[in-house]
Structures are given as C-alpha cells and as structure tokens.
Amino acid sequence: MLKINAISKTFFPNTVNEVRALNNVSLTIEEGCFTAIIGTNGSGKSTLLNAIAGTFFLDEGTIELNETEISKWPEYKRASLIGRVFQNPFAGSAAEMTIAENIVMAMRRGQSRPLRLAVNAAVKEEIAEKVRMLKMGLEDRLDNPIGTLSGGQRQALTLLMATWLKPKLLLLDEHTAALDPKSAAKVAELTKHIIENENLTALMVTHSMQQAVDLPDRIVMMHRGQIVEDYRDEMKKRVRVPDLIETFNRVQKRELFDESVAAMLQQQYI
Ligand SMILES: Nc1ncnc2c1ncn2[C@@H]1O[C@H](COP(=O)(O)OP(=O)(O)OP(=O)(O)O)[C@@H](O)[C@H]1O
Numbered sequence: 001m002l003k004i005n006a007i008s009k010t011f012f013p014n015t016v017n018e019v020r021a022l023n024n025v026s027l028t029i030e031e032g033c034f035t036a037i038i039g040t041n042g043s044g045k046s047t048l049l050n051a052i053a054g055t056f057f058l059d060e061g062t063i064e065l066n067e068t069e070i071s072k073w074p075e076y077k078r079a080s081l082i083g084r085v086f087q088n089p090f091a092g093s094a095a096e097m098t099i100a101e102n103i104v105m106a107m108r109r110g111q112s113r114p115l116r117l118a119v120n121a122a123v124k125e126e127i128a129e130k131v132r133m134l135k136m137g138l139e140d141r142l143d144n145p146i147g148t149l150s151g152g153q154r155q156a157l158t159l160l161m162a163t164w165l166k167p168k169l170l171l172l173d174e175h176t177a178a179l180d181p182k183s184a185a186k187v188a189e190l191t192k193h194i195i196e197n198e199n200l201t202a203l204m205v206t207h208s209m210q211q212a213v214d215l216p217d218r219i220v221m222m223h224r225g226q227i228v229e230d231y232r233d234e235m236k237k238r239v240r241v242p243d244l245i246e247t248f249n250r251v252q253k254r255e256l257f258d259e260s261v262a263a264m265l266q267q268q269y270i
C-alpha cells in the first residue's frame with residue numbers, strides 16, 4: 001500500500017519563479033490497485049511521481065510504501081522497490097547493449113555485486129519465455145542491440161524490465177505518449193495485462209482520457225498541485241470520457257470564477 005500524507009513541494013521558493021507544484025496532497029493507494037493520474041499540463045502529475053521516486057526531497061509531508069516511510073530515502077534506495085517507465089522509449093534501456101543484456105541488468109536491479117553480463121543458456125531461455133509473451137517476435141532477436149528496435153518494441157521491453165522483479169510500486173509517466181497509435185494501444189494493453197497478472201500497485205500518468213477510462217481501477221484528477229477529483233469503485237466503473245472532459249471544464253471554470261472574484265475584491269480595496 002502507498003500512503004501519501006499531506007505532501008508539498010515548492011520549486012524556486014521566495015523568488016519570482018516560485019511554483020507550488022504540490023500543495024498538501026494526500027492519497028492512499030491500496031495494494032494491487034491500478035490508478036491513473038490525469039490533469040492539465042503543469043498540474044503536478046510528474047512532480048507527484050518524482051516525489052514518490054525520490055528525485056527530490058519534500059518540503060512537507062511523508063510517503064509510506066508498505067508501511068515503511070521512504071520519504072527520507074535517497075532515490076537509488078527507492079529504486080530497489082519502485083519500477084519506472086518514462087515517456088521517452090529510449091530512456092529506459094542501453095541502446096548499444098543487446099536485448100538479453102538489458103534484461104539481465106533489470107534482473108539484477110538492486111544487487112550490490114558488480115555487474116557480470118554473461119548470458120548463459122538457462123538465463124536466455126528464461127528471458128525468451130517472458131519476451132515471447134509480448135507477441136512481437138523479439139524472443140528470436142535477443143542478441144540484437146536494443147537500439148535497433150522500434151520505439152513501441154523498446155517501450156514494451158522497458159515495461160517488461162521495470163516489472164521483472166515485481167516492484168512494490170510501478171510508476172508510469174505518459175509511457176505511451178511518444179508512440180504511434182497502434183504501438184500505444186499495444187503497450188497500453190500490455191500494461192494492463194502485466195499489472196493484473198502480477199497484481200502490481202501502479203500509478204500511471206496519462207493525457208489519454210480513453211486510457212484512463214479503459215485501463216485502471218481508479219482515476220485521480222490533479223489541478224494546480226492538488227487532487228480535485230477521485231473516481232473509484234462504482235463511480236469509476238460508471239465514468240466515461242465525456243464525464244472526465246466535463247469535470248476538466250468545471251474545474252477550470254471554477255478557477256476562472258475564483259480569479260475574477262479575487263480581482264473584483266482587490267479592486268474594491270484599492
Ligand atoms: N525540477 C523542477 N524545477 C522547477 N520547476 C519544476 C520542476 N519540476 C516541475 N516544475 C514545475 O512544477 C509544475 C508542475 O509540473 P509537472 O511536471 O509536475 O506537471 P505535469 O502535470 O506533469 O504536466 P505535463 O502534463 O505537462 O507533463 C510546473 O509549473 C513545472 O514547471
């Protein structure tokens with residue numbers, strides 16, 4: 001279970017560039033729950049994932065993963081519990097190394113022993129078996145450099161690598177956004193399959209409302225560093241794309257209203 005307790009993060013505090021990226025955010029994600037995070041550009045979605053992964057330390061609040069407080073842990077230590085996939089298909093693997101070598105690195109994540117990349121026949125068979133599940137024919141290309149693959153193939157492998165050791169938490173930040181529609185659909189389907197099969201706890205940032213409706217168990221909407229909507233259980237089952245768009249519009253209208261009231265009040269006191 002992931003427990004986020006009243007976390008806040010301000011970038012460039014006390015300067016003209018000050019940004020309150022996370023503003024007192026609390027969120028509890030049950031074990032095995034797959035949650036989508038949606039929200040407009042700059043609403044704090046990536047910052048939330050970065051806060052969990054330990055890219056920076058929090059100004060306030062705590063984060064617990066399976067009842068252990070991890071908010072003071074350095075990023076590399078959290079990486080032994082957390083799998084991540086980013087938007088860029090080239091970010092999660094080493095281009096000049098073969099598919100098998102990349103996977104062996106993923107299999108040894110968190111081990112302190114020096115890396116040895118000998119890929120023996122038994123290991124290769126284990127790798128081939130899992131890679132076959134992708135249904136991309138990549139099991140016959142295990143000795144090819146991963147840089148020779150398409151973005152979609154590479155992102156599918158990155159997902160497989162990030163989940164190889166069954167992480168306590170999987171963080172996906174728009175991991176299908178840079179792919180063509182067919183590859184994006186394939187990786188999305190694979191994401192759901194792996195998360196359900198391995199019963200993973202996962203947070204997925206997406207701008208695709210269709211993905212948010214189709215894939216996860218729960219949808220959290222962010223706006224200006226805060227959580228403004230949380231669709232779960234029956235509400236999540238009923239919600240459709242037009243409902244999410246309407247909620248987006250309502251949140252933005254409410255903000256415009258608040259801003260104009262603030263401006264009016266300010267004028268009254270000038
Ligand atoms: N490392 C950083 N340094 C300074 N400002 C940052 C940093 N990371 C994020 N921000 C700012 O925090 C705010 C939230 O950014 P964030 O990247 O979390 O948004 P997002 O919801 O992921 O948006 P998008 O949908 O565009 O990816 C933005 O105003 C952004 O400029």
Ligand SMILES: [Mg+2]
Binds near residue numbers: 046
């Ligand atoms: Mg982002």
